Amino acid sequence: MNRISNLERLKEKTIGIEHEDPNLTSAMERRAMIMSVADSNAIEGIYTSEERIAGLVSGKTAPRGHDEEEIIGYRDALRYIHANHEKINLDKETLLEIYHILMSHTGTEDLGFKTRDNVIAERDAKGDLIMLHRTVPADETEWCIDQLLGAFWEARNDLEINKLLLIPCFVMDFLRIHPFIDGNGRMSRLLTTLLLYQEGYDIGRFVSMESKINSSKDLYYDSLAQSEEGWWDNECDYNPFISYFLDQLFLCYRELDLSIRDSFKSRRPSGRIDEYLRICILPVSKKELCNMFPEISETTVERTLKRLLDSGIIETIGSSRSTRYIGKK
Missing domain, CATH: 1.10.10.10 (Winged helix-like DNA-binding domain superfamily/Winged helix DNA-binding domain)
Incomplete structure (x- = not known):
């Protein structure tokens, strides 16, 4: 609980920080947007050059090829969350709306929940297959999403449950259901940003959580694997993934603090x-x-x-x- 208390204090410290140092925070927002778009896609093996990513994120560069269409879809979905998080209600329609935005540039016609079974392919840094993970069958997906959303809101309305801890639990269950035929990993990171916003953690504006995940992919997949063991029998342990999530969230705040330090070092005494x-x-x-x-x-x-x-x-x-x-x- 010490980590949670510390994160709650950090959350309070950053309220209104954009008014304290607007030049610094504006620059950090631009950088975080670029890094979030680049790294969330990179986790899934979707890339473009460093020279093109900034232009794609700003809208000054037109996409070339399927990878860049995927990239600008993530850009649009993330922009939507940044701009509308206060009025977005987490429900089935919201999941479908965000997914539609994510995939809107790819020409895919599968914009609803999956209609055929799929698996999670875990690959190493070279792209070689490590393991295939079972997911919820297509004909049970919508029912499972209804159950997930119902359980989430029931827990969120329980005053004895810390709301921050619900986010990694929701994300892990979402990934195990794997409700869409493609884009589930990127959707999980968009939902992480949305849920953090809705609990008052707006750190994703200034520092990329997606970059923290991409730079610790082994830990990310290991913690997921540990937590998912026993999921099908309702005997899983969420703690490994919760711990990973809290660690990465703290690292985001530490990066913000280091950026503030660097900014002040360059000022007059x-x-x-x-x-x-x-x-x-x-x-x-x-x-x-x-x-x-x-x-x-x-x-x-x-x-x-x-x-x-x-x-x-x-x-x-x-x-x-x-x-x-x-x-x-």
């Missing part, structure tokens, strides 16, 4: 410590502040910290040598 402590996401020690701002004396850093503490602008975490500082929200 006057007022920078005050500004940084107001906006930083993770607690920082006096030593780290001195390293960040080497042109400011340790005495001045100490004096600034005391002033900010006395005025109630920042607070301490830990004690003695482990003391760290963070702005109050």
